[in-house]
Amino acid sequence: MSVEVIVVGAGPTGLLLAAELALAGVRVRVLERHPERRPESRALTMHPRSIEVMDLRGIADRFLSLGRTVRGWHFAVLDTRLDFTRLPTRHGYTLFLAQARTEELLEARARELGVEIVRGCEVTAVRQDGEAVVVETATGQSVRAAYVVGCDGGRSVVREAAGIAFEGTDETLSGILGDFAVTDPDAVQAAGGHGLLAVPLDGGLTRFVLMDPERMRVPSAEPVTLEEFRKSMMDVAGRDFGVAEPRWLSRFGNATRLAARYRQDRILVAGDAAHIHFPASGQGLNTGLQDAMNLGWKLAAQITGWGPAGLLDSYDAERRPVGASVTANTEVQTLLLELPLLAQYRRPVQALREMLNDLLGIEAVNHRLAGMVSGIATDYGDDSPIGSRVPDLAVTLPGRPEVDHLYQLLHDGRPLLIRTAGEPATAHPHITQVTATTLESESEALLIRPDGHLAWSGPNTAADSALRAWLESPAA
Numbered sequence: 001m002s003v004e005v006i007v008v009g010a011g012p013t014g015l016l017l018a019a020e021l022a023l024a025g026v027r028v029r030v031l032e033r034h035p036e037r038r039p040e041s042r043a044l045t046m047h048p049r050s051i052e053v054m055d056l057r058g059i060a061d062r063f064l065s066l067g068r069t070v071r072g073w074h075f076a077v078l079d080t081r082l083d084f085t086r087l088p089t090r091h092g093y094t095l096f097l098a099q100a101r102t103e104e105l106l107e108a109r110a111r112e113l114g115v116e117i118v119r120g121c122e123v124t125a126v127r128q129d130g131e132a133v134v135v136e137t138a139t140g141q142s143v144r145a146a147y148v149v150g151c152d153g154g155r156s157v158v159r160e161a162a163g164i165a166f167e168g169t170d171e172t173l174s175g176i177l178g179d180f181a182v183t184d185p186d187a188v189q190a191a192g193g194h195g196l197l198a199v200p201l202d203g204g205l206t207r208f209v210l211m212d213p214e215r216m217r218v219p220s221a222e223p224v225t226l227e228e229f230r231k232s233m234m235d236v237a238g239r240d241f242g243v244a245e246p247r248w249l250s251r252f253g254n255a256t257r258l259a260a261r262y263r264q265d266r267i268l269v270a271g272d273a274a275h276i277h278f279p280a281s282g283q284g285l286n287t288g289l290q291d292a293m294n295l296g297w298k299l300a301a302q303i304t305g306w307g308p309a310g311l312l313d314s315y316d317a318e319r320r321p322v323g324a325s326v327t328a329n330t331e332v333q334t335l336l337l338e339l340p341l342l343a344q345y346r347r348p349v350q351a352l353r354e355m356l357n358d359l360l361g362i363e364a365v366n367h368r369l370a371g372m373v374s375g376i377a378t379d380y381g382d383d384s385p386i387g388s389r390v391p392d393l394a395v396t397l398p399g400r401p402e403v404d405h406l407y408q409l410l411h412d413g414r415p416l417l418i419r420t421a422g423e424p425a426t427a428h429p430h431i432t433q434v435t436a437t438t439l440e441s442e443s444e445a446l447l448i449r450p451d452g453h454l455a456w457s458g459p460n461t462a463a464d465s466a467l468r469a470w471l472e473s474p475a476a
């Protein structure tokens with residue numbers, strides 16, 4: 001059977017995208033150069049919108065059962081924490097879950113839906129014409145498909161082949177991380193401060209993240225030694241906690257780049273292939289998951305033939321500004337972390353950090369930043385409610401007592417038209433239509449996209465014509 005979409009890269013973005021495509025009935029193959037899943041975890045966090053995304057598909061419990069929730073999160077490691085508990089979501093917390101586990105769960109999900117994942121398969125070239133895309137692999141295979149999505153990370157071969165520029169700045173500083181078993185976790189927690197972050201991991205391990213002023217100009221490509229790590233710990237924290245036998249040591253940098261376009265005809269990019277930045281506030285994986293959620297249904301609609309022209313281009317229009325916002329906020333955070341480490345800026349930037357700590361104590365300010373970092377405030381509608389994220393509203397349906405919240409009606413990945421009175425004028429093969437007994441909304445009727453954003457809201461009497469208009473011009 002021929003493949004309709006090739007996804008390059010089985011990281012979190014590629015795996016979720018492939019699952020979304022398969023859910024919508026698209027034949028998809030993932031090509032991944034690594035023969036095995038990697039045991040190390042760069043990312044440790046799933047923020048509120050990412051958990052909601054999993055809830056939209058009925059799989060949030062899989063992630064929640066393996067992770068640990070923390071109520072507050074940080075911006076630039078400022079002392080005043082971002083308060084996620086006040087966000088308008090059922091999931092007002094960050095989930096600590098190692099990237100390796102997130103990928104394991106996403107891979108299981110993709111396989112359940114019939115996605116073919118080919119490991120040990122490196123893509124070396126991609127070319128396209130008006131009819132199709134052809135992907136070449138290091139083993140000499142060539143695979144043809146209607147579309148290719150590069151989810152192949154920051155050094156994306158797919159992005160390069162499409163001629164999409166990766167605009168931004170090179171690395172100017174680096175940090176180091178090390179995962180160790182420690183004998184005194186309480187002492188470690190107490191020692192966290194500027195320049196050192198200590199995060200408990202599964203299995204009695206602790207991740208130390210260090211910004212050492214003496215070592216922060218070392219290029220991230222240079223390997224980290226245990227000796228270097230210990231010395232930096234001593235210099236930054238005054239003790240090395242007896243760390244030995246690292247499970248993983250790594251250096252990471254602040255190169256910051258954004259793809260000039262997310263689509264070039266039949267080639268698209270998502271996740272780190274579209275945006276890279278310093279891992280401040282743990283946003284990269286989360287942003288990639290939300291790229292995948294935005295793109296999956298649009299690409300599926302394009303292939304299945306129910307999405308009118310314009311829908312697929314709205315992926316770039318909606319997600320590129322989010323990528324730009326994340327790259328900007330991580331650059332701000334990097335400055336707030338780097339400058340206090342430099343003698344000439346220490347005093348004024350500490351004063352700035354104190355001012356920001358104070359400002360974050362103002363609820364509205366805290367809420368604004370929490371909404372941004374958590375992904376909950378992501379809104380594709382500018383000033384209009386269209387494009388805004390729809391919360392998981394309470395709902396009741398006649399004869400369906402098992403349904404009590406809206407996201408349950410989006411598990412199948414289809415757009416949903418929900419109204420509180422009247423019946424659909426016509427059935428549509430790609431749209432779920434229900435009449436609710438109650439709906440926790442000021443609007444009588446809502447048309448909701450598969451990614452949980454609003455396509456239309458209004459009175460019941462206008463629902464049928466709104467659906468017709470949206471299908472004719474959903475990108476608008």
Ligand SMILES: Cc1cc2nc3c(=O)[nH]c(=O)nc-3n(C[C@H](O)[C@H](O)[C@H](O)COP(=O)(O)OP(=O)(O)OC[C@H]3O[C@@H](n4cnc5c(N)ncnc54)[C@H](O)[C@@H]3O)c2cc1C
Pocket residue numbers: 008009010011012013014031032033034042043044045046099121122123124151152153154156157177252270271272273279281282283284285286287288
């Ligand atoms: C130190 C550190 C800490 C971080 N912490 C967090 C955090 O707490 N929270 C967070 O949200 N983010 C965090 N991030 C960022 C996060 O790890 C990335 O944003 C995330 O992995 C991106 O996922 P992806 O699927 O887009 O790309 P990747 O995870 O990079 O996956 C790309 C995949 O493509 C494959 N591939 C590449 N080239 C080819 C090819 N030519 N052919 C076939 N396959 C190919 C790769 O092998 C890989 O499996 C952190 C990053 C770092 C460095």
